[in-house]
Amino acid sequence: MTLTLEEHAAMQAQIMAAIPHARAIGIEVLGVEGRTCVARVPFRDDLVGDPESRIIAGGVVTTLLDHIGGSAVAVALREFRSIATLDLRIDYMRPAAPGTGVTAEAECTKITRSVAFIRAVAYDQTKDDPVATAVGVYMLGAEP
Amino acid sequence: MTLTLEEHAAMQAQIMAAIPHARAIGIEVLGVEGRTCVARVPFRDDLVGDPESRIIAGGVVTTLLDHIGGSAVAVALREFRSIATLDLRIDYMRPAAPGTGVTAEAECTKITRSVAFIRAVAYDQTKDDPVATAVGVYMLGAEP
Amino acid sequence: MTLTLEEHAAMQAQIMAAIPHARAIGIEVLGVEGRTCVARVPFRDDLVGDPESRIIAGGVVTTLLDHIGGSAVAVALREFRSIATLDLRIDYMRPAAPGTGVTAEAECTKITRSVAFIRAVAYDQTKDDPVATAVGVYMLGAEP
Amino acid sequence: MTLTLEEHAAMQAQIMAAIPHARAIGIEVLGVEGRTCVARVPFRDDLVGDPESRIIAGGVVTTLLDHIGGSAVAVALREFRSIATLDLRIDYMRPAAPGTGVTAEAECTKITRSVAFIRAVAYDQTKDDPVATAVGVYMLGAEP
Numbered sequence: 333m334t335l336t337l338e339e340h341a342a343m344q345a346q347i348m349a350a351i352p353h354a355r356a357i358g359i360e361v362l363g364v365e366g367r368t369c370v371a372r373v374p375f376r377d378d379l380v381g382d383p384e385s386r387i388i389a390g391g392v393v394t395t396l397l398d399h400i401g402g403s404a405v406a407v408a409l410r411e412f413r414s415i416a417t418l419d420l421r422i423d424y425m426r427p428a429a430p431g432t433g434v435t436a437e438a439e440c441t442k443i444t445r446s447v448a449f450i451r452a453v454a455y456d457q458t459k460d461d462p463v464a465t466a467v468g469v470y471m472l473g474a475e476p
Numbered sequence: 477m478t479l480t481l482e483e484h485a486a487m488q489a490q491i492m493a494a495i496p497h498a499r500a501i502g503i504e505v506l507g508v509e510g511r512t513c514v515a516r517v518p519f520r521d522d523l524v525g526d527p528e529s530r531i532i533a534g535g536v537v538t539t540l541l542d543h544i545g546g547s548a549v550a551v552a553l554r555e556f557r558s559i560a561t562l563d564l565r566i567d568y569m570r571p572a573a574p575g576t577g578v579t580a581e582a583e584c585t586k587i588t589r590s591v592a593f594i595r596a597v598a599y600d601q602t603k604d605d606p607v608a609t610a611v612g613v614y615m616l617g618a619e620p
Numbered sequence: 621m622t623l624t625l626e627e628h629a630a631m632q633a634q635i636m637a638a639i640p641h642a643r644a645i646g647i648e649v650l651g652v653e654g655r656t657c658v659a660r661v662p663f664r665d666d667l668v669g670d671p672e673s674r675i676i677a678g679g680v681v682t683t684l685l686d687h688i689g690g691s692a693v694a695v696a697l698r699e700f701r702s703i704a705t706l707d708l709r710i711d712y713m714r715p716a717a718p719g720t721g722v723t724a725e726a727e728c729t730k731i732t733r734s735v736a737f738i739r740a741v742a743y744d745q746t747k748d749d750p751v752a753t754a755v756g757v758y759m760l761g762a763e764p
Numbered sequence: 765m766t767l768t769l770e771e772h773a774a775m776q777a778q779i780m781a782a783i784p785h786a787r788a789i790g791i792e793v794l795g796v797e798g799r800t801c802v803a804r805v806p807f808r809d810d811l812v813g814d815p816e817s818r819i820i821a822g823g824v825v826t827t828l829l830d831h832i833g834g835s836a837v838a839v840a841l842r843e844f845r846s847i848a849t850l851d852l853r854i855d856y857m858r859p860a861a862p863g864t865g866v867t868a869e870a871e872c873t874k875i876t877r878s879v880a881f882i883r884a885v886a887y888d889q890t891k892d893d894p895v896a897t898a899v900g901v902y903m904l905g906a907e908p
Contacts, residue, residue, distance in 0.1 A: 353533035356522040378500040389497035390561050391539025398535055417534050419851060419901055421565040421709045423737055423755060425730045442713045446878050449711055467711060467755055469851055563707060563757055565853045567881055567899060569874045586857045590734050593855055611855060611899055613707055641821035644810040666788040677785035678849050679830055683823030705822050709853045
């Protein structure tokens with residue numbers, strides 16, 4: 333069964349909303365545009381990395397980037413196959429502004445029979461001034 | 477001021493215990509042995525990545541690896557300088573066993589004037605059968 | 621001394637032409653456009669990775685990506701400081717076509733006081749269908 | 765057909781000796797011990813990265829690490845399947861000493877049905893003081 337892009341995006345948002353750790357961090361899927369997925373973690377005091385600075389923790393940014401990367405693969409696949417992160421590299425350009433949440437966009441850049449590559453960016457204000465970027469490879473489960 | 481290894485390890489554990497996001501996830505510093513730091517995230521239902529499998533989320537493993545990597549740098553430095561993750565690569569070997577927490581060990585493999593390299597491993601049972609491994613580079617702040 | 625972009629690009633091409641290993645592989649700097657550098661390795665039989673397939677070796681692609689990444693940093697700096705690769709990640713999307721050379725483009729995405737981040741892509745036909753992509757961090761020497 | 769470790773190691777050395785780019789750089793396979801492969805690039809003037817320093821180029825070190833990583837996978841597999849680098853991360857700890865060659869050791873740390881993980885280290889004098897380290901993932905072709 334191949335779904336429409338809209339059906340897939342809607343399901344993807346539901347799947348992510350059902351992941352306990354994504355829910356615990358407060359990840360919100362904002363949308364899907366073509367092969368790009370966008371999600372957001374609103375600021376919360378318990379997501380902070382350093383109590384004095386009130387800057388969101390690096391681990392939260394990484395978790396968001398990994399989730400949105402997997403979502404971009406899921407949307408690009410447009411069929412149900414298991415997706416597991418094989419490896420992920422994150423580059424931390426600068427800390428987020430204090431007291432602000434982080435938005436992330438991911439794009440699936442290449443799919444082969446068994447793996448998919450993604451590229452993602454996390455930012456507090458605009459995509460052109462990233463907090464962090466990521467590249468990763470996801471392993472795809474057996475074709476249905 | 478240069479601290480003894482024990483003083484440093486104790487302070488490091490205190491610093492980590494004060495990081496809101498590390499506390500929210502439940503990271504416990506287990507100890508320092510030479511240049512190696514060990515920490516643990518006990519299993520909790522809200523840390524799960526997939527509600528059916530009860531397997532701890534990849535993001536939690538990554539956050540633990542990043543924290544313990546930074547701790548290994550802090551211990552290796554033995555003086556107070558700011559430490560920021562510059563980049564991190566995580567390889568996910570296999571999912572953790574359902575319903576189990578994850579332990580991670582990190583070692584600072586090289587320190588230069590301005591950066592430090594780490595290597596880390598996360599596992600559920602033994603270090604020889606890792607859930608994930610990480611390598612990363614941390615930027616060091618100005619010398620005191 | 622701050623050079624014009626053109627002066628810098630010209631010098632950069634000269635510097636690269638003077639690197640024995642870059643010369644041995646046959647790297648040609650094609651040009652600089654804004655913050656983007658482009659270089660090329662023409663096909664040669666001794667650069668092949670597999671004698672039957674006549675596909676250019678992965679190591680040649682990596683060497684090209686690392687060189688062009690360093691060049692993008694040099695151009696973005698616009699002053700003379702030493703530049704050393706700190707770490708580099710390469711994702712290999714697909715083999716190059718048999719008997720063809722490889723072109724690479726790199727962009728310096730962020731410069732801080734002591735490090736610079738790059739993103740690069742290598743392709744045989746068009747940038748939209750890459751052979752490999754790279755992200756990396758370069759360490760900058762003391763300011764002059 | 766499953767080969768003995770010795771047969772495999774011998775074939776592996778032959779295969780690598782047949783790779784034009786490996787031969788052009790002068791890679792010599794030194795041996796296989798358990799799951800670890802060792803190879804070497806002797807110093808040569810045309811492998812230098814900077815004509816003044818006579819330090820071997822980063823690209824040569826990377827090429828050696830990638831080759832030896834693939835060899836470690838081949839030896840660990842002990843059957844003939846195609847092996848392609850999926851991604852590779854290299855951390856450059858320090859330049860090699862001027863006028864010296866580089867030795868590299870790689871170990872296959874995990875094999876799944878379709879991918880293999882490696883860890884490798886390159887050094888001029890001893891393994892404990894590396895010039896560079898690498899981690900990577902290799903894609904395995906269909907089982908024979």
